[in-house]
Amino acid sequence: MIRLHNSKTRRKEEFRPIDPANVRLYLCGPTVYDRAHLGNARPVVVIDVLYRLLRLTYGAEHVTYVRNFTDVDDKINATALARKEAGAAGTLEELIRARTEETIGWYHADMDALGALRPSHEPRATDFIGAMIAMIGDLIAKGHAYEKDGHVLFRVRSYQNYGALSGRSVDDMIAGARVEVAPFKEDPMDFVLWKPSDADLPGWESPWGRGRPGWHIECSAMSYELLGASFDIHAGGIDLQFPHHENEIAQSCCAHPEGGFANIWLHNEMLQVEGKKMSKSLGNFFTVRDLLDQGIPGEVIRFVFLQTHYGKPMDWTAEKAAQAEATLRKWRALVAGIDPAPSAAPAVIAALSDDLNTAGAIAALHQLTDLAELKASAALLGLLEDGLGDWAAAPQADLSGLAEKLAGLRAKAMETKDFAPVDAMKAALVAAGVEVRMSKAGVELLPGAGFDATKLEGL
Ligand SMILES: Nc1ncnc2c1ncn2[C@@H]1O[C@H](COP(=O)(O)OP(=O)(O)OP(=O)(O)O)[C@@H](O)[C@H]1O
Numbered sequence: 001m002i003r004l005h006n007s008k009t010r011r012k013e014e015f016r017p018i019d020p021a022n023v024r025l026y027l028c029g030p031t032v033y034d035r036a037h038l039g040n041a042r043p044v045v046v047i048d049v050l051y052r053l054l055r056l057t058y059g060a061e062h063v064t065y066v067r068n069f070t071d072v073d074d075k076i077n078a079t080a081l082a083r084k085e086a087g088a089a090g091t092l093e094e095l096i097r098a099r100t101e102e103t104i105g106w107y108h109a110d111m112d113a114l115g116a117l118r119p120s121h122e123p124r125a126t127d128f129i130g131a132m133i134a135m136i137g138d139l140i141a142k143g144h145a146y147e148k149d150g151h152v153l154f155r156v157r158s159y160q161n162y163g164a165l166s167g168r169s170v171d172d173m174i175a176g177a178r179v180e181v182a183p184f185k186e187d188p189m190d191f192v193l194w195k196p197s198d199a200d201l202p203g204w205e206s207p208w209g210r211g212r213p214g215w216h217i218e219c220s221a222m223s224y225e226l227l228g229a230s231f232d233i234h235a236g237g238i239d240l241q242f243p244h245h246e247n248e249i250a251q252s253c254c255a256h257p258e259g260g261f262a263n264i265w266l267h268n269e270m271l272q273v274e275g276k277k278m279s280k281s282l283g284n285f286f287t288v289r290d291l292l293d294q295g296i297p298g299e300v301i302r303f304v305f306l307q308t309h310y311g312k313p314m315d316w317t318a319e320k321a322a323q324a325e326a327t328l329r330k331w332r333a334l335v336a337g338i339d340p341a342p343s344a345a346p347a348v349i350a351a352l353s354d355d356l357n358t359a360g361a362i363a364a365l366h367q368l369t370d371l372a373e374l375k376a377s378a379a380l381l382g383l384l385e386d387g388l389g390d391w392a393a394a395p396q397a398d399l400s401g402l403a404e405k406l407a408g409l410r411a412k413a414m415e416t417k418d419f420a421p422v423d424a425m426k427a428a429l430v431a432a433g434v435e436v437r438m439s440k441a442g443v444e445l446l447p448g449a450g451f452d453a454t455k456l457e458g459l
């Protein structure tokens, strides 16, 4: 039996699917205007493990996983506009299309490298504009939305349960959030469902004039079209709980009172940098591609994520990556050429079934002595799979010659008192991703995650 922490009830609950023959899961996907940063990858890896566990439990063909692409957004428009102003050829629409296509390609490559299975459906917002317009029209007809000056707004006070997910009252939210006060709003809490587009912005004809949808309605419309008015699990980062998820609930429950929208809300905590959320707006980010380009295997990134429970904030550190790499190298050597056992170890399944206790599952992997079982169990975490490449099979560099040379330089520096050559060589080794350990006993060089042998040439 699977138990999951439901943000809506703030409790760990038994997971009982609405229909075990069609278990339905939705994850808010990326806005495709730039490379995914490492934080953006965390929900993808977490939900990939959940997806694997659900497939194991209910059968692969009985789980539907939807993750959208937000390909209509002002950030995308701004990127395309900047390119046009810089002299890029093509219309703004063509530039937007090129940008989103390119970004979706990067996203797929990066998430594939992390061993994340592709979802069952990856709807693009621009393919569901008609469904959004229909839903907005329905909300207006039911008195939950109104049109003003080409804008359509959701009337927050018309939905009694607004704020239930994040546990805040509307008045607290107004006090705490920076809500935009605009002349076209009846109430500052009201949020945009539809907004007008100038001639030089992407737009679609609608009963309210040419315009484009707001971000929140995209997820409500796409989840309804692909999963229905009630589905099992809605996931995303905790940063989306308010206002995005609160708004999704308001829209979906008011448009489809016959359904319950999502039964379970699963929120992952943030990947942090020095105590702050990694984010584009703070500029404290690096991309998944940056790490891959440094030679850190996607499997190592995945392993580092899975060592922390999804409900806890975490940091990325080079030390965690080095340890993950060492463990994976050891395991990959052990299971090479071994066929996986028919099923994963009960201890691993039990840990994952307990609110995705991935750290517990990894601890259980360490205990396994049957290598066929190790391989089968690791696969449930998306680890040690053949598709992730044989990065660990490449021989590790022999750094003994360089260690000897550095020891020699140090011995000489002791006499001459000129340590500059020692420091220069150490700096070059560190720049190549080598950890340098110098003690009385001698010099030890350890290639770390991100080790780049080409940078050692000339040393
Ligand atoms: N630091 C983080 N740690 C974990 N998940 C994150 C982090 N930052 C964003 N996410 C998640 O990434 C997914 C994509 O989010 P979105 O497209 O809004 O990101 P973004 O706007 O590019 O990011 P940012 O928040 O950096 O501006 C969401 O599920 C969001 O919760």
Ligand SMILES: [Zn+2]
Residues within 6 Å of the ligand: 027, 028, 029, 219, 244, 248
């Ligand atoms: Zn969403």
